[in-house]
């Protein structure tokens with residue numbers, strides 16, 4: 361196994377996600393911009409706990425996890441979400457974790473739902489249940505070119521909790537939303553709306569990254 365690890369290190373040497381230097385996944389220089397902190401953002405009626413400001417390095421880490429399934433990228437995101445979660449739990453009640461689903465077409469293309477896997481990883485290390493309650497109702501077009509208001513309208517009513525899941529999991533249960541990045545908060549607000557419409561109680565949200573200031 362050791363030999364295999366060494367061999368794979370020769371064939372696929374690891375590089376820094378920030379600057380592509382050979383070596384650790386976050387090199388000592390880039391580590392200066394990768395310090396887990398606490399960001400608390402109130403977006404309408406939901407409080408969001410995040411650990412890192414969104415940056416070019418963060419963007420590359422998310423892409424590596426999302427598009428290429430790179431395990432060290434998953435672990436970096438899981439550790440940042442875990443840090444945000446510890447803060448939320450220090451000021452709030454316990455709750456089960458609910459990943460915010462990515463658009464169906466993109467997760468089908470990738471063959472896995474990276475955020476769901478990361479959320480299970482975080483749930484395991486904090487002994488919290490994970491429930492994948494949310495599903496897409498409408499096809500949402502790529503919203504990267506939309507402003508905050510357009511995104512909100514685009515997403516309104518986009519998510520729902522299928523009836524089979526409502527009956528299987530107790531209504532009124534406390535839930536914590538999990539996402540990789542909060543930008544406008546539109547996805548989190550829509551997730552909260554859909555869960556509360558199904559009778560659940562959303563106590564807050566945790567993300568790895570926050571784009572500051574919120575666009």
Ligand SMILES: [Zn+2]
Pocket residue numbers: 376377378379380381386387388389390391
């Ligand atoms: Zn670096």
